[in-house]
Structure formats: C-alpha cells, structure tokens
Amino acid sequence: MTQLYTTLASVYHEMYQHVFDYDKEFSFYDSILKKNNCKKILEVGCGSGMLARRFLKNGYDYLGLDLSREMLDIARSEINSDSFIQCDMRSLSFDQQFDSVLITGRSIAYLTENLDIIITLSGVHNSLKDNGLLVFDLFEANGIFDNFNDFEQNIEHNNKKIRRISKLKKNLKTGWTYDWYAKYIIEDDGNVSEFEDLTTLRAFTKDEIQLFLKLTDFKLKEIIDAGKAFTIIAEKI
Numbered sequence: 001m002t003q004l005y006t007t008l009a010s011v012y013h014e015m016y017q018h019v020f021d022y023d024k025e026f027s028f029y030d031s032i033l034k035k036n037n038c039k040k041i042l043e044v045g046c047g048s049g050m051l052a053r054r055f056l057k058n059g060y061d062y063l064g065l066d067l068s069r070e071m072l073d074i075a076r077s078e079i080n081s082d083s084f085i086q087c088d089m090r091s092l093s094f095d096q097q098f099d100s101v102l103i104t105g106r107s108i109a110y111l112t113e114n115l116d117i118i119i120t121l122s123g124v125h126n127s128l129k130d131n132g133l134l135v136f137d138l139f140e141a142n143g144i145f146d147n148f149n150d151f152e153q154n155i156e157h158n159n160k161k162i163r164r165i166s167k168l169k170k171n172l173k174t175g176w177t178y179d180w181y182a183k184y185i186i187e188d189d190g191n192v193s194e195f196e197d198l199t200t201l202r203a204f205t206k207d208e209i210q211l212f213l214k215l216t217d218f219k220l221k222e223i224i225d226a227g228k229a230f231t232i233i234a235e236k237i
C-alpha cells in the first residue's frame with residue numbers, strides 16, 4: 001500500500017483538510033442519501049474519518065471501512081467511536097445490511113485489475129438491501145490523460161509546511177492506469193523531512209464503468225461530472 005496511508009497517514013490527514021472540501025462533500029452525499037431515504041450506510045475507504053464525523057453528527061447509522069490501520073487509528077482517536085473496521089474492499093462480507101454503500105475519495109482508483117473491481121462491486125451488491133444505493137467517485141480517464149501534467153502543492157497546516165511534488169507516468173498495463181511518484185518535503189518547527197512515494201492509480205471511462213456495473217447487477221441512475229472526476233449513483237437490481 002502507498003506510504004500516504006501508512007507512514008504518512010498523519011500527513012494525509014493534515015494535508016487533505018486543505019485539498020478536499022469535506023463540508024461540501026458531506027452536503028453532496030447527504031442530499032443524495034436523503035433523496036433516496038438511506039439511513040444505514042457503509043463508507044468504503046473512509047480514511048481518517050473526515051466524512052465519518054459529519055455522517056455521525058448528522059444521525060446516520062454509520063460504519064466506516066478502510067484497509068489502512070494507520071488511517072483508522074486517526075479516525076478512532078479523533079472521533080471516539082467504534083464505527084470503524086479494518087478490511088480490504090475486495091473482501092466485503094456483509095449480508096444485505098445497508099441502505100447505501102459509498103466509496104469515497106476516489107478510493108476505487110487503487111483497484112487496478114478488472115477482477116478486483118468486479119469482486120468489490122459484487123461484495124457491495126451483497127452488502128446492500130434490495131434496491132440499495134451504490135455511490136462512488138472515480139478519476140475520469142479522458143480528463144486525466146488529456147491533461148497529463150506533473151503538479152506541485154504547497155499546504156500549511158498549524159504552522160507545518162507540506163510541499164508535495166507529483167510526477168505522473170503513463171502505465172496503461174491494466175486499464176487507464178498511471179504511476180504517481182510523489183515527493184513530500186515537510187517543514188515543522190525548523191525541522192525538514194523528506195519522503196518519497198510511488199503508487200499506481202486507475203482512471204475510468206464512463207463507458208467502461210457502466211459495463212462493470214452491468215456485469216455486477218447494478219442499474220445506473222446518474223453520472224455527475226466534477227472536472228477530472230465523476231460520481232456514479234447506481235441501484236442494486
């Protein structure tokens with residue numbers, strides 16, 4: 001697993017509060033869930049629990065799931081809730097429990113093999129009640145590959161300076177995959193530390209994700225575009 005969710009989990013937690021707008025994300029999911037009368041939810045790839053705290057505060061019957069122990073440690077310590085489990089999304093084993101399963105923060109990008117996607121969506125299917133709702137966001141392949149540029153981010157969090165230099169390389173071995181090399185330079189109270197991280201991510205075309213949904217017995221309800229990403233809303237059939 002990428003270092004970003006293990007040795008660098010606390011860096012992720014601090015950094016992404018300035019990368020993602022979690023209030024906006026919560027409102028987005030909240031309106032979809034309310035519209036579909038979903039109260040009992042599973043968040044897959046819940047990370048350090050930035051959405052979890054908002055779901056719990058707003059009365060959802062919530063369970064968060066993530067592969068990374070370090071990310072869950074942060075979620076548990078900050079939220080003081082036992083609503084989290086460590087599990088690989090490829091081995092979900094709930095039985096028709098949830099009104100909705102959300103896979104958030106483009107976590108599905110870490111599944112680079114077709115079979116892993118099929119196994120995960122089938123596990124989600126088994127975990128949902130009849131007509132249950134699957135909501136997940138993905139990187140959009142055209143958006144990513146049309147504008148395939150290195151980038152740099154500079155973030156300040158409580159006097160800590162986090163600089164990330166990202167370099168992208170086309171991989172294309174198992175779909176619209178690309179290698180993301182990231183160098184982190186962290187300045188904290190005069191001390192500077194550096195880390196390097198390499199991971200492979202997968203983007204999807206809208207056509208191919210619709211085929212994955214068809215193969216795992218989901219009916220597409222809506223696709224919502226968001227720049228280089230999009231969100232899928234689908235119903236269990």
Ligand SMILES: C[S@@+](CC[C@H](N)C(=O)[O-])C[C@H]1O[C@@H](n2cnc3c(N)ncnc32)[C@H](O)[C@@H]1O
Pocket residue numbers: 005016020044045046047048049050065066067068071087088089090104105106107110
């Ligand atoms: C970009 S983070 C998103 C975290 C959180 N949703 C957020 O918005 O901050 C991706 C998350 O997916 C998790 N993840 C990656 N592969 C996974 C897998 N196979 N099963 C479960 N979680 C996984 C990582 O540990 C990480 O917490």
